[in-house]
Amino acid sequence: MSHPIRHALLLGLAGALALPAVGSAAVGDVTEFPVTGGGPQAITSGPDGNLWIGQYTEVLPTTNSLSGIGRVTPSGTFTGFTAGIPNDSAPLSIASGPDGNLWFTEAFNPVPALARSTTAGAVTPVSTFPVPANAYAQAVIAGPDGNMWLSIVGSVVRATTGGAVSTFALPSAVTLLTGLAAGSDGNVWGIAGGEDALTRTTPAGVTVIASTFAAGSNPGAITSGPDGNLWVTLRGTTPPAIARITTSGTVTTFPVTSGATRLKGITSGPDGNLWFTEEDSGRVGRITPSGQVTEYVIPRSGATPLGITAGPDGNVWYADPGGRVGRVLTGVVPTGVTAPSVSGRPKVGTVLTVSNGTWKYLPTGHAYSWQRCTSAAGAGCVAISGATSSSYTVTTADIGRFLIASVVASNSNGA
Numbered sequence: 001m002s003h004p005i006r007h008a009l010l011l012g013l014a015g016a017l018a019l020p021a022v023g024s025a026a027v028g029d030v031t032e033f034p035v036t037g038g039g040p041q042a043i044t045s046g047p048d049g050n051l052w053i054g055q056y057t058e059v060l061p062t063t064n065s066l067s068g069i070g071r072v073t074p075s076g077t078f079t080g081f082t083a084g085i086p087n088d089s090a091p092l093s094i095a096s097g098p099d100g101n102l103w104f105t106e107a108f109n110p111v112p113a114l115a116r117s118t119t120a121g122a123v124t125p126v127s128t129f130p131v132p133a134n135a136y137a138q139a140v141i142a143g144p145d146g147n148m149w150l151s152i153v154g155s156v157v158r159a160t161t162g163g164a165v166s167t168f169a170l171p172s173a174v175t176l177l178t179g180l181a182a183g184s185d186g187n188v189w190g191i192a193g194g195e196d197a198l199t200r201t202t203p204a205g206v207t208v209i210a211s212t213f214a215a216g217s218n219p220g221a222i223t224s225g226p227d228g229n230l231w232v233t234l235r236g237t238t239p240p241a242i243a244r245i246t247t248s249g250t251v252t253t254f255p256v257t258s259g260a261t262r263l264k265g266i267t268s269g270p271d272g273n274l275w276f277t278e279e280d281s282g283r284v285g286r287i288t289p290s291g292q293v294t295e296y297v298i299p300r301s302g303a304t305p306l307g308i309t310a311g312p313d314g315n316v317w318y319a320d321p322g323g324r325v326g327r328v329l330t331g332v333v334p335t336g337v338t339a340p341s342v343s344g345r346p347k348v349g350t351v352l353t354v355s356n357g358t359w360k361y362l363p364t365g366h367a368y369s370w371q372r373c374t375s376a377a378g379a380g381c382v383a384i385s386g387a388t389s390s391s392y393t394v395t396t397a398d399i400g401r402f403l404i405a406s407v408v409a410s411n412s413n414g415a
Contacts, residue, residue, distance in 0.1 A: 025413050027331040028296035030284070032324045033076035038066035039321030042093050042307040047100045048119040049312045049362070050074070053319050054091035054104050062088040062108075069094060069104060069117060072325050074313045074362055084123035089113065093140045095148070099161035103148050105137035112137035112152050114159060127165045129157070139180040141188070145203040149188050151177035156190065156201050168205030173197070179221045184228040185247040191219040191232055198222075198232070198245060211249040219243075221266045223274065227289040231274050233263035242266070242276060242287055254291040258283075265308040267316060270361065271330040275316045277305035284308070284318060284328050298326060313411060314361030327412075334359040334409035342405055346394060353391045354405035363409035366390075373402040 038055030046052045051072040059065045067089045068082040085091065089106035097103045097116065103126075106113040114126040114137065129137060135153035143149045148159045153176050158166045170177070174197060177190035188201040189210070196217045200210040213219060218236030225231045230245040234253065240263045241253045256263065262280040269275045274287045278295070282303035285295040298305065305318040305326065314332030319325055340357035344350055356366050370387035374380030381404065384392070392405070408415050 025329050025331075027329055027413075028284075028286075028294070029329045030296065030298050030326055031076070032298070032300060032320070032326040033072065033078065035070055035072065035078045035080070035323055035325060037068045037070065037080045037082065039323060040070070040307075040319035040325055041321060042091070042104075043309045043317055043319040043325065044094050044096050044102070044307075045309050045311055045317075046071070046102060046119060047096050050119075051309070051311055051317050051325065052094055052096070052102050053307075053325060054094040055080070056090040056092060056107075057321070058088075065090070067091060067106075069102065069121070069123075071119070071121070072317075074311060074327075076325075076327075078325075079121070081117065081121035081123065083121070084125070085115070086110070090136070091115075092136075093138060093150070095140050095142055097142055097148055097161055098146050101161075103140050103142075103159075105140045105150055107136035107138075114140065114148075114150055114157070114165070126159060126163050127157075129155075129167070135176075138176060138178055139190075141180045141182055143188050143203070144182040144186045147203075149180055149201070151180060151190065156180075156188070156205065156207055158203075158205060166205060168201070168207065170199070170207050171209055173209065174199060174207075179219070179232075181222045181224045181230060183224055183230060183247055187247075189222060189224075189230050191222045193218050193220065196236075198230070198249070198251075211245060211251055213243065213251065217241075217243075220262075220264055221276075223266045223268055225268050225274055225289060226272050229289075231266055231268075231287075233266050233276055235263050242274070242291075242293075244289075244291070252291070254287060254293065256285065256293055256295075258293075258295055260285075260295075264306050265318070267308045267310055269316050269330055270310050270314045270332045273330075275308055275310075275328070275330075277308050277318055279304050279306060284316070284326075286330075296328060300324075312362055314413060329413050331413050332361055333413050333415060334361045334363045334411055336409075340405065340407045342403070346403070348394050348396055348399065351391050351393050352403065352405070354407060356390075356407055356409070359409045361411055363411055365410045365415075367408045367410070367415065369406045369408075371404045371406070372398060373404050376402050376404075378404060
């Protein structure tokens, strides 16, 4: 919610961001959009204001599999890219880099690989990683040090945005990090699903086991929360749970008792909460930093949400290998960044125009109002009847008064 920001011109014109009202759409409402090609596995918010997905569907023989990446606009328009991506490469993880590109792992390719793509879909191979048979590349993230980090069997990898790659061995007790997150402490944190462990990697590549979960917890995904802690989905506990871990290693678990048996992805939402997917039950859940869980059903039989990310529109988005991406409303409405400005000469008979200003969370519409006031600070204001467009023609009634134009932006969550 934004506070009014006003400025006055010599003869009393001002512009203001209006205080948005409470959003009118329901939190948890789901809208799905179809995609073609391989099934969506991973999803991230891109530097271009769109969503990007990693796509893979295995088809035997595997040389006929479907691999690619895709761009999805906030309105749901899909564009797929397969050039430069081998059929059986399996882009199972994708992340936005600090260089304005998308970075993704290719699990098989036919050996594990790292690649990057421009926002126009031009793919460039970065590196390959020969590893033991049936091993693969896993998570990729933008690290807190300005580099990209990914995991392969036995190692964690740091890649500069220029493509220089360094590989660092994991502790002998850890086979593969199945998820990575940039920590608030400047380190890279990981989960080892097979060993029920949480790891911490310094920017220099030194990895230690920072904490462990109960045997059989099978951590599935990790993210950095708005509270500065790490948050992890635990798939193997009964019931499944979400863990909050401080950067000093203290673990607190919150059970998900609704009957879900397989939690999958997790992300930090724009609403200050954490959002997660339930692969087996076709639901998306929200957990507050204090541990309160709310779940929302995806209204489609057979939904299997996997990856999840915060979108540029203030909502969360998930990837479903059944050929869908979904948007879940969070209740976050646009917030003002810069105030609108009024242009035109403040003279009777002239037309004044107010700009929209700039806003976070992708407004889809704007509403306007004009007031006649006794001061530029907004005292003694009276709404001008019928003045509800971005333009207003000055009348004799405005002489000796300040005119304040207000703009309210709206999106799918309301205004």
